[in-house]
Amino acid sequence: MTYQQEFIQGENMDAIDRKLIDILQEDASLSYSVLGTKVGLSVSAVNDRVRKLREQGIIQAYRISVDSEAIGRALTAMVWLRTDPAKGNKKLVKSLIKADEVLECHHMTGRFDFLVKLRLRDTAHLETFISDTIKEMPGVVEVLPEIALSTSKETMFVPAQADIL
Numbered sequence: 303m304t305y306q307q308e309f310i311q312g313e314n315m316d317a318i319d320r321k322l323i324d325i326l327q328e329d330a331s332l333s334y335s336v337l338g339t340k341v342g343l344s345v346s347a348v349n350d351r352v353r354k355l356r357e358q359g360i361i362q363a364y365r366i367s368v369d370s371e372a373i374g375r376a377l378t379a380m381v382w383l384r385t386d387p388a389k390g391n392k393k394l395v396k397s398l399i400k401a402d403e404v405l406e407c408h409h410m411t412g413r414f415d416f417l418v419k420l421r422l423r424d425t426a427h428l429e430t431f432i433s434d435t436i437k438e439m440p441g442v443v444e445v446l447p448e449i450a451l452s453t454s455k456e457t458m459f460v461p462a463q464a465d466i467l
Contacts, residue, residue, distance in 0.1 A: 315360070315462075318343065319351055323360065323462035326352075330364040365458070375421040378450040379428050381436065382414040389441030391415070397439045403431050414446065425449070 315323075318341050325332065325340055332340075334348040341348070355361040370376060385391055391409075398407045398418060406419035418436075422428050428447060436445055 315355075317463070319355060320462040322348070322351060323355065324459075326361065326364075327459045327462075370421055374423055377420075377422045377424055377428060378453060379420045379422060380448045380450070381418045381420060381432070382444075382446040382448070383416040383418060383436070383442055384413065384444035385415045385441040386443050387415075387441070391441060393440045394442065398436075401431075401435060403427075403435075414444075 321341050322337060325337060334345045334352070337343075337352075338345050338348045343351070352361065370378075383394075385394060394416075395407060395409075398404050398416075403420045403422055404418055405421050406417075408417045409415065410417050420428065420431065422431060428449070432445055432447055436442060
């Protein structure tokens with residue numbers, strides 16, 4: 303079976319695919335020529351592989367990373383939410399993901415049902431967002447906000463070359 307047949311059938315990616323993914327996660331602005339040099343492939347071979355990775359949904363988007371303080375969103379907060387599932391968590395999640403302040407929304411195990419990561423201007427913005435937005439959402443029973451004092455690491459990088467069990 304050829305590389306293309308294996309890939310299209312959803313078989314495991316090879317080491318070159320994984321290396322391409324890691325390189326693109328670090329700098330998605332690199333040209334296919336530079337990528338080819340880094341992985342030992344021609345421009346057209348890199349183009350084919352990246353296209354297939356996109357078609358498979360493995361590469362979902364190309365994004366930039368911004369300095370949140372420079373754009374006026376210096377405060378990071380995590381908000382734990384306990385909900386009443388009888389009120390419909392689907393509506394709650396839809397409402398949360400529409401909000402610009404929400405960076406991440408995770409359905410959790412344990413005492414709380416959701417963990418939401420927010421990026422806001424300041425504590426006044428957090429207070430307003432909790433009072434006027436989160437507490438007004440359907441099914442919210444308890445809200446526990448926590449403010450990050452500092453952030454040592456924040457990344458979207460998911461290592462593709464790590465050992466897979």
